């Protein structure tokens with residue numbers, strides 16, 4: 374069974390079509406990495422999966438249930454944004470609790486999950502702090518923890534490391550791998566870092582101009598790129 378299934382997904386903003394019929398199936402526990410040039414539609418696709426934007430055409434299913442018109446809090450998908458998008462006036466605990474409460478969880482269950490997520494992301498000492506009192510790396514971990522608290526079946530990360538410096542990036546990269554093991558769900562991770570894609574992914578999705586050029590394991594893409602675009606993007610010798 375596919376955890377996530379996309380069938381002929383189209384997205385238009387007014388007259389402009391930016392996704393032209395995306396077909397993709399993602400299995401349980403897969404770590405999928407999306408790569409592609411800026412503007413090719415990666416963030417748009419993630420927002421559609423998370424339910425933050427309506428789909429123009431096509432069918433999106435999670436666990437075999439059609440999700441096209443299901444609100445974000447009821448989809449079993451959670452997204453971590455590039456900008457972190459933490460609520461500045463709430464402390465770390467409240468930031469984590471907010472989305473979980475929208476799901477209708479009890480206060481006790483939210484508390485239990487926050488304890489677990491803050492242990493997982495080493496945030497126990499920072500629960501009282503406001504986002505502005507945290508470093509970039511700590512804010513990043515809060516953004517991830519906030520999604521972990523929702524225990525999503527589909528975990529979406531949109532270039533969450535691009536604001537961090539190189540040392541922090543390496544650190545968070547390990548964290549992503551660990552997180553994927555620990556949450557045990559399906560993870561979709563957008564990055565423009567080739568090394569990240571090649572070392573972390575079960576499969577890589579190469580996007581270009583609102584289309585998928587190729588889907589495959591890092592090795593498949595490297596050894597048998599479908600076309601010059603993929604070869605150049607992946608950095609294979611062909």
Ligand code: ADP
Nearest residue numbers: 386389391409410411412413414415416417418
């Ligand atoms: P990526 O994340 O791969 O850089 P995006 O998904 O952000 O690309 O954007 C894909 C295309 O859709 C771009 O041409 C962008 O300008 C356009 N786009 C994204 N969001 C909107 C919007 N809200 N209104 C109009 N066009 C948009």
Ligand code: MG
Nearest residue numbers: 415416417531
């Ligand atoms: Mg983007």
